[in-house]
Amino acid sequence: MTESRTDFHGHLGELEEEALSTLELTSTALDQAIEAVLTRDTELAVMVIDGDDRIDGRYLDVHQGVLNLLARQAPVASDLRLTAAVLHTIHHVERMGDLCVNIAKMVSLMGEPPPGSEEIIAKVEAAGNQARDQIRQAEVAFRQRNVNLAENLVSQDDVIDRLNRQIFREAVEIGGDDDHAREWGAHVMLIARYIERIGDNTVDIGEQIAFVVTGEFREFTDASRPGGVSATG
Amino acid sequence: MTRTTPPMVRPRTTVTTREDPPRTTSASRPTDRSARRVELEGLTAYYGDNAAVQGVSLEFRPSEVTAIIGPSGCGKSTLVRCVNRMHEEIPGTRVEGAVKLDGEDIYGPGIDPVAVRAAIGMVFQKPNPFPTMSVFDNVAAGLRLTGKRGRNLNARVEAALRGAGLWDEVKDRLGKPGSALSGGQQQRLCIARAIAVEPEVVLMDEPCSALDPQATLRIEELITELKNRYTIAIVTHNMQQAARVADSTAFMLNGELVEHALTDKIFTNPSDKRTEDYVTGRFG
Numbered sequence: 001m002t003e004s005r006t007d008f009h010g011h012l013g014e015l016e017e018e019a020l021s022t023l024e025l026t027s028t029a030l031d032q033a034i035e036a037v038l039t040r041d042t043e044l045a046v047m048v049i050d051g052d053d054r055i056d057g058r059y060l061d062v063h064q065g066v067l068n069l070l071a072r073q074a075p076v077a078s079d080l081r082l083t084a085a086v087l088h089t090i091h092h093v094e095r096m097g098d099l100c101v102n103i104a105k106m107v108s109l110m111g112e113p114p115p116g117s118e119e120i121i122a123k124v125e126a127a128g129n130q131a132r133d134q135i136r137q138a139e140v141a142f143r144q145r146n147v148n149l150a151e152n153l154v155s156q157d158d159v160i161d162r163l164n165r166q167i168f169r170e171a172v173e174i175g176g177d178d179d180h181a182r183e184w185g186a187h188v189m190l191i192a193r194y195i196e197r198i199g200d201n202t203v204d205i206g207e208q209i210a211f212v213v214t215g216e217f218r219e220f221t222d223a224s225r226p227g228g229v230s231a232t233g
Numbered sequence: 234m235t236r237t238t239p240p241m242v243r244p245r246t247t248v249t250t251r252e253d254p255p256r257t258t259s260a261s262r263p264t265d266r267s268a269r270r271v272e273l274e275g276l277t278a279y280y281g282d283n284a285a286v287q288g289v290s291l292e293f294r295p296s297e298v299t300a301i302i303g304p305s306g307c308g309k310s311t312l313v314r315c316v317n318r319m320h321e322e323i324p325g326t327r328v329e330g331a332v333k334l335d336g337e338d339i340y341g342p343g344i345d346p347v348a349v350r351a352a353i354g355m356v357f358q359k360p361n362p363f364p365t366m367s368v369f370d371n372v373a374a375g376l377r378l379t380g381k382r383g384r385n386l387n388a389r390v391e392a393a394l395r396g397a398g399l400w401d402e403v404k405d406r407l408g409k410p411g412s413a414l415s416g417g418q419q420q421r422l423c424i425a426r427a428i429a430v431e432p433e434v435v436l437m438d439e440p441c442s443a444l445d446p447q448a449t450l451r452i453e454e455l456i457t458e459l460k461n462r463y464t465i466a467i468v469t470h471n472m473q474q475a476a477r478v479a480d481s482t483a484f485m486l487n488g489e490l491v492e493h494a495l496t497d498k499i500f501t502n503p504s505d506k507r508t509e510d511y512v513t514g515r516f517g
Contacts, residue, residue, distance in 0.1 A: 005514030074473055076512045193395040215502030 300479030417448025
């Protein structure tokens with residue numbers, strides 16, 4: 001018996017590679033966006049904003065490629081699951097790129113950090129590093145078809161969630177009666193929220209990995225029903 | 234089943250709705266339909282000493298389409314030919330195991346193969362209307378051969394042609410030769426001939442492989458309509474056809490049944506790696 005759909009499987013593999021390499025682009029964009037926030041580097045922030053066109057272009061490429069495969073190759077079984085997962089994943093990647101842009105847009109609005117903001121800034125950096133690590137973990141888990149590594153993203157994401165809550169509290173406190181400090185705090189809250197959403201997107205990609213491997217779509221976490229919920233009930 | 238008489242046709246209630254709950258395997262869903270159930274139990278079919286079908290247990294559920302897929306030579310055509318006792322017409326062949334129609338073994342003692350074939354019709358790969366017969370006579374032939382002609386022959390021929398989705402296209406040329414129809418029309422004429430005798434089960438062996446895409450889709454649409462009244466099994470090389478028309482799909486390999494499950498499952502998440510490899514084109 002021999003492989004009889006080499007061309008199709010080659011195209012599918014290329015689409016997966018393009019989606020995962022775009023994940024690397026978002027990892028870089030996130031690093032740059034956080035660095036721009038920490039150093040108040042508006043030029044670097046503009047680079048992140050402009051660079052998102054590349055991520056969007058990859059999204060369009062993969063989206064069109066998946067449609068072509070569905071129309072022309074009628075993938076089934078594990079090929080169908082991978083095709084669907086690639087389409088979902090590139091959508092999450094595109095969203096993460098947009099969130100990096102949102103973070104970068106904060107740089108020119110924030111101005112000087114108010115006194116006593118060092119701990120908040122450190123937590124933003126920690127949350128950004130954590131999100132970047134999760135992006136990389138999602139990529140490795142996808143390449144290895146590693147369900148355990150994919151599921152581990154949930155506990156990893158708890159770290160970001162905790163930091164997000166802490167940043168929220170401290171940003172409220174730092175505002176006081178100072179208009180600038182309140183405004184700065186509001187921007188930091190938004191940044192923390194964007195990072196938190198990036199983390200959620202990595203968990204969503206993890207769910208796609210588990211779907212490819214097991215054939216069952218299962219939400220690892222569900223905000224309305226903690227403990228997870230299966231698509232099959 | 235009575236013996237040596239045409240007993241296998243019984244009054245039937247047409248089922249037009251499907252209210253069964255979702256299920257994960259074809260064996261897990263109850264049904265109360267009046268269409269008949271076919272059960273293969275340990276079916277083995279030989280050509281001489283060669284077992285082309287080996288110990289297959291499989292169910293064709295009432296009012297459903299069961300597709301049988303697998304590579305060439307896997308035994309799928311032989312299997313369906315056993316279901317209406319055509320396999321035994323080839324010298325040197327024999328069958329072991331049981332094929333039950335609503336629980337009654339069609340290979341039981343005293344069962345008339347002709348009565349079996351009246352109850353379990355067959356449509357073949359290549360449209361095979363009787364070439365010198367008219368459209369009308371092609372459909373009437375089955376009725377005449379099985380003694381079901383009755384006094385309302387015209388009405389029964391019309392009903393069969395309507396059932397096969399052909400009436401509107403041929404009603405003004407019923408006297409023309411069946412061989413003058415297009416390939417797709419000829420195949421629907423053969424389906425009309427098969428259903429004219431009111432079988433319980435319709436077996437189709439690659440019914441679209443000689444047809445163009447449009448005629449193929451027309452036959453597939455017809456299969457979907459017919460399954461409300463008949464239990465249908467279709468052998469096909471075209472996996473997309475199985476995916477389009479079948480409620481459940483059975484995958485055969487080297488004479489054995491590898492997996493039988495809901496078509497959705499076979500084409501999204503098959504249980505057996507051999508099925509996975511076949512449907513994804515990783516061998517074959």
